[in-house]
Amino acid sequence: GGGAIGSIAYVAIGRGYDEAAKPRMLALLSTAWVVPGLIGPGIAGLMAEGFGWRSVFLVLVPLPALAALLAFPSLRYMPAGVPSPETRARVVYAVVLAAGSGLVLTGIGLLQPALALALIAGGLALAIPALRRLLSPGTLRAAPGIAATIATMGLLNLAFFGVDAFVPLALVDVRGTSVAYAGLALTAATISWTAGAWIQARTASRVSRRATTRIGLVLLVVSFAITAAVLFPWAPVPVALAGWGVAGLGMGLAFTALGLAMLEQAEPGQEGDASASLQLATVLGSGLGAGVGGALIALMNARGETLTRALLLQDGSMLLIIALAFVAARGLPGRTPAATPRP
Template sequence: MNRASTAARCSSGSPPPAHAMVRPPMTRSWQRSLTAGLLLTVVCVAFEGLAVTTVMPTAVRELGGLMSYGWAFSAFMLTNVVGIAVAGERIDRHGPRGPLAAGLALFALGLLGGGAAPSMAALIAARAVQGFGAGELSAVIYACVARCYPADQQPRMLALLSTAWVVPGLVGPGVSGYVADHMSWRLVFFGLVPIVFVAAALTVPALSRLPPPPDGGPSKRMSSPIGPAVLLAAGSVVVLLGLSARALTAVLGLATLGVVMAVPGIRRLMPKGTLHARAGIPATILSMATVSVAFFGAEILLPLMLTLVRGQSATVAGLSLSGATFAWTAGAWVQAREAKRRSRGLLVGIGAALIACGIAIVSFLLVAETPVAVAALGWAVAGLGMGVAHATISLAVIEQAPAAEEGAASAAMQLANVLGVALGAGLGGAAVALADTRGAPPVAGFALGFATMLAAALATLGLARRLPGAPRAAV
């Protein structure tokens, strides 16, 4: 079964094939072990992402290599894209156990390498290993939801995965900053390794009970995804470099080159029709990209605007974002409650509309008379919408993925999310930089940036019409 036939069947809205994989019996102990392991994996990845951002300046001061600072994050993103693509193929051919074990092992290895890094180059290399492992984990987690949980339990499991981000989001930056200031930044890396081992002990044995993919999974004659994934990642970096350039010719030249590099990878790694928003799974995956551009692009702009335009402290800017963490979780649980009776398109449309409203509310802060407290209110509205939209899109992808190809569908969705976050950040930064290079006031750049993210939210609202109209019956 090749990817083209998969995309064609998914986009037609036909039900899953009759030979759908038989799930293992969900005994309570088996389900508890697997669920706890998956949630612990999410907690670990989430904490690492937030903590590393906090302690990286301290690490750079000790190791030197300030000029390479950005590569500590770029290396992670590049290998993350490759890890997602590779895991999707391996899941469909051999099942999720191997990719999950490999992802956890590489993630732990990257943590150990980062904590022991004697130089900035070594730290960047460790981050690259971490990124590959995290990419595999992000793809395999959603494939596990598709393969290991009945349809009526999947919305709740997706809500639990969203909830797993709450504690890392609240305590991760503070705890990691305290450890770096009063002990050592290296302990932030080392301290997560035991948690990875516990997650592996819970999940890997449980996944051993899964039957192999029917018919051996996808055709083994399919070309390796590594080449297209590397092209996609490299093209994305070139696009981001173009968006950060100051000269218009450099912006247009690099952005065009990056798109030319990335498109072949997108066509290989995404379902056919994704770039044209074909109804069904292609439009669902494209909506993950657009909603990520809208939310994360605006989330990056908001604290910068509060500090630069409104003169607020970093503490106030950070607190303005905190409410969205709880609101996102609440939105995911709204999805879990409404998924059995509301269409996927309707829920994603509601989520996109709330994100658009949130962006519009925070954009009023560009007017000096608007109270700063409006930031927390507006971004909580956006967080609620993102919780509804993100969880529903994830559920729609899982539901539409044919048996034995959940890995490819989950990988495509995660790629869309990663690329959407990166593009949102690049577009927001480009809007602010454009105003600066043209001698316009900062308010103009932020207004352009928020307008761009609002357009992405409205695009998601339009794509919602191409998503499935009715919930799938439980199996």
């Protein structure tokens, strides 16, 4: 459900707004994800204490219906797209991709080398062909155009969530902070992500998608270096809050710029296919970043390595992913498009 809603939102922005309004709408979309994340946990905590934890889930039941009532009247007037001849086949490829990804993640976490290699090889044999059929042509080699946009989005999310998932672990288990304090680092990234999205919206007419994305990637490099430094006792713990806030700012810039680049490059009527490819790259990248990282850290821990060393290796690996994303971003548009209003 969440994946479908994300794709529909991109399609609605692509078909319903002129070029000048799209950056602001994407920034609003980021805000719509972030604001509930800021106020939701506090409200949920109060409700759980006052009315029990079941009340938190029950109060959410009418919200999808309310959202549908607000969205459906406008969506009915949205222009139809061009049907894809491979719609049914893509469902099968999606199932195959999920199975292959599961095998890879399972294999990475095993201590038996022979079985681990067999599962990883089998998973890749299933996942890679399915991924080629689900993503836009040329995505796996970051061909210039929309393929490079989708490839960069996947690498961006892989790198960010490959570190983000372990920031609380680093602060709580390595530096001895409270869970609440570690949550402040994630909150800082959430707020700065929104700020980055709005900065991108204000500069979209002057700064190219390639430049904005690369600025965001550079900010992630800075943030990863700060996060790695906090693993050592000589680094002040509060630096982690500022460091991970820098990561959120970089994501707000790059993530929104890539979404805008996808909408600008999608063929008329094909926004749905392009949005689905971008969503797939986003979800797959974030899932692999956290999943592979978790398996790697668990494997190193089982072999007697310290948590600090495991986290440093994970951060270093994600820096390499950022380097790949920087190279892939060369295929993004190097100029800002002319803003032409819709008739």
